[in-house]
Amino acid sequence: MIVLKDDSLPSVWEEVNGLMRLDTKRENYYERIWQGRQQTFRWVNDIDYEYGYRRAKILKIHVVICKESWEEIELVTCRGVTKTTRYAWISSDPIKKTNIHARSNLIARKRWLQENTILKEKDQGYHYEHIFSHNWNAMKGYHYLMHIGRMLNEMVLHSVCLTEHAKKVGFRRLIEKFRKNMIYNSLDTKRIRKLMKSPGQLRLVQDDDWKIRPTAA
Template identity: 55%
Template sequence: MSEFLNYTKGDIDRKKQDCETKAFKRLSKRLKATFKRLPIILRFDGLYANGPVMEICRTYRWDYMIVLKDDSLTTVWKEYDILQSLSPENLLNMQWGNRKQSFNWVNNIEYEDTNRNIYFVHVVTCKESWEEVDRESNKIVSKKSKHAWISSKPLNKRNIHERCNLAARHRWNIEAEILIQKHHGYQYEHCFSYNWNAMKGYHFLMRIGLML
């Protein structure tokens, strides 16, 4: 199911364009109407770490994992930094493929959005290290990375791997598909038609083709 950005769906009077978060509000209504009782887990990038998105998920009883950027939801980060040091038991070290991972998490952090709505979110960070062959020097080099997510459900040692590695990180595979469509021979950014309905049709045909 797709939702297209459309100039007419923006605020034309104030010259504000349509955007991904507005499109999500429209798409969420269609998803709920079509799949009324289907259990759904949504995997968002950092753009969706906000109260309105959480409110939609809470209303529809949808599960989610949202990327939490370093400069996003500063009050949540402050609470996490304080409470994490007081919860040394919320730690899991594991090996996933060739990566050594260290997870830390804090449950039930209170977050108040700009509309004064209160949410209790659960935050997890993952620090990982691995080795890979450098493409230029052909030498083995050490790599490190850090990730953070907001979870709609409390975290524990039994569900960390499933929610972070198997659910949240799978979003990267979707983004990788989009990059392939744009830059690896499909010319997805090319304007194949000046007719918007024809462009929508091309999008649907592309999605069908990738599923075959």
């Protein structure tokens, strides 16, 4: 689920508005109340979005629009006023009445929470934003590799022992050793579960002789 802005993909908006006008029986229409707000959903499935050189590539997408209204009390007049807002999203899966709440309210509107978890990858040097692929497995692989790379960087930065090891063997060699361990060594699941239950500790090193301090971690 991604946001469809009013000034984005004009060809998609043209088809959405046209097909919604034809839905006179309101087959793709749904109303509900969620968290004190009156919601009205309308959607269009199976839109062929053409793009690329000479519009040779076609992507099947689905669009849902949600209009909301709710009551608020004005601070100055203490009178009730009706507030309204509108959302539009592109869905990778077809929309229907049985999944519209989950995909719109529980997935699309929570997207900012997911993006906050990858804020560093997006905006702080990893160039993770707006990555696109025609192969979903390639996209997932890139996602996993990005998180592994970020994890290794954080470990090298914040672990005294690993920092010294990286300085000694080099970062490429460190990554190669990590890869071989992930491929050829079996994980000790009992030890991992035990470590997960034990409280972790992060110590900030302040002095210059941290390399010889056995208590630094």
